[in-house]
Amino acid sequence: AQSVAQPEDQVNVAEGNPLTVKCTYSVSGNPYLFWYVQYPNRGLQFLLKYITGDNLVKGSYGFEAEFNKSQTSFHLKKPSALVSDSALYFCAVRDGPPNAGNNRKLIWGLGTSLAVNP
């Protein structure tokens, strides 16, 4: 069965420090992996995705994520955190080929609340 785990409910970092938000997954085939961000009182926004190719994916707002097949992880990273990065971050996954099929439903993690302190 497909699943996603975000092992940390909350991550606290100081502004200017690097940040990591962890995500591990389980799918039967090759994964499609996504990160979304939810700022306070707003809807979710797409940040970045991994479909195929380079394991290091760069996305919006200076974020990047590294796909690690052996560790089944897709951790979100940023070299220097900003206070404005404080938000709720969601990792999501679905099966890619050869098991992709036509169902595009994503499996979502429970979210990690990131607090960046000035």
Add this chain to the structure above:
Amino acid sequence: GAGVSQSPSNKVTEKGKDVELRCDPISGHTALYWYRQSLGQGLEFLIYFQGNSAPDKSGLPSDRFSAERTGGSVSTLTIQRTQQEDSAVYLCASSPRGTKNIQYFGAGTRLSVL
């Protein structure tokens, strides 16, 4: 262009009443999703529409919940005989064909059942 629009933005209702939540997806998007987000919780999948295919209703929590999508565009999520545990933010997302699942979310409807 316009994003995903949800209405109302807030809804307060009494226990036992029926409510309808509306989602207007981005024009041309073939896939539409409904999620529920309770306070401090993650996203709970409810239902998924993909083109003319039968919807995936596997996430609907009870038979009090139903949704339809008319003409492949606007969708309505209906909750009958609301209960206090239905209080949550209901999020709608749409996705165009061929984007490998990038979903565009509305701002949500905050439902409060008194």
